[in-house]
Amino acid sequence: AQSVxxxxxxxxxxxxxxxxxxxxYSSSVxxxxxxxxxxxxxxxxxxxxxxxxxxxxxxxxGFEAEFKKSETSFHLxxxxxxxxxxxxxxxxxxxxxxxxxxIFGTGTRLQVFP
Amino acid sequence: xxxxxxxxxxxxxxxxxxxxxxxxxxxxxxxxFWYRQTMMRGLELLIYFNNNVPIDDSxxxxxxxxxKMPNAxxxxxxxxxxxxxxxxxxxxxxxxxxxTDTQYFGPGTRLTVL
Numbered sequence: 001a002q003s004v005x006x007x008x009x010x011x012x013x014x015x016x017x018x019x020x021x022x023x024x025y026s027s028s029v030x031x032x033x034x035x036x037x038x039x040x041x042x043x044x045x046x047x048x049x050x051x052x053x054x055x056x057x058x059x060x061x062g063f064e065a066e067f068k069k070s071e072t073s074f075h076l077x078x079x080x081x082x083x084x085x086x087x088x089x090x091x092x093x094x095x096x097x098x099x100x101x102x103i104f105g106t107g108t109r110l111q112v113f114p
Numbered sequence: 115x116x117x118x119x120x121x122x123x124x125x126x127x128x129x130x131x132x133x134x135x136x137x138x139x140x141x142x143x144x145x146x147f148w149y150r151q152t153m154m155r156g157l158e159l160l161i162y163f164n165n166n167v168p169i170d171d172s173x174x175x176x177x178x179x180x181x182k183m184p185n186a187x188x189x190x191x192x193x194x195x196x197x198x199x200x201x202x203x204x205x206x207x208x209x210x211x212x213x214t215d216t217q218y219f220g221p222g223t224r225l226t227v228l
Contacts, residue, residue: 043219099170
């Protein structure tokens with residue numbers, strides 16, 4: 001069965017520092033992988049997705065993620081954090097078989113300090 | 115485009131009462147998803163529709179929950195009778211091509227069952 005694990009339910013960084021949010025997946029077939037962001041009191045919105053093309057995926061707001069099959073990872077990074085990046089970030093996987101539905105991780109709350 | 119519209123935004127009810135949540139997807143989107151978000155269980159897919167037909171309802175908790183999509187522009191999620199453990203934020207999302215296509219989330223309905 002497919003699943004995702006997000007290491008660290010809370011991550012705190014200073015403004016301007018590197019952001020690294022970790023996601024590891026488990027899937028029996030090459031997966032599709034996603035990062036969604038949820039700002040306070042809002043629904044989720046897509047940051048980026050990997051669908052077996054380039055392993056380094058660039059998303060909105062300066063975020064990117066790299067698919068590493070050998071490590072079964074899809075970590076999210078941003079070189080320089082901004083106050084507006086404070087939100088909850090969800091990694092999700094689909095094995096694009098059966099019904100294709102997404103399985104979401106438990107989320108990582110990012111705090112950015114001035 | 116107005117985005118995904120959900121109503122009500124907040125609902126407070128007493129145990130045993132019927133609750134109906136409503137969703138209007140983005141026009142032209144063939145897929146509609148209902149999710150539930152709680153602190154304990156994170157974000158869970160309850161059911162999704164393709165062209166108004168339920169495709170995967172394996173996440174529907176029990177018979178007290180039912181979802182319908184009578185036409186392409188409207189869906190309901192009903193809980194009867196409601197219980198305190200149903201308290202959560204319920205999100206509706208829609209996409210054009212399926213679960214692995216970009217899903218656009220509504221603002222959610224915060225349900226509190228007393």
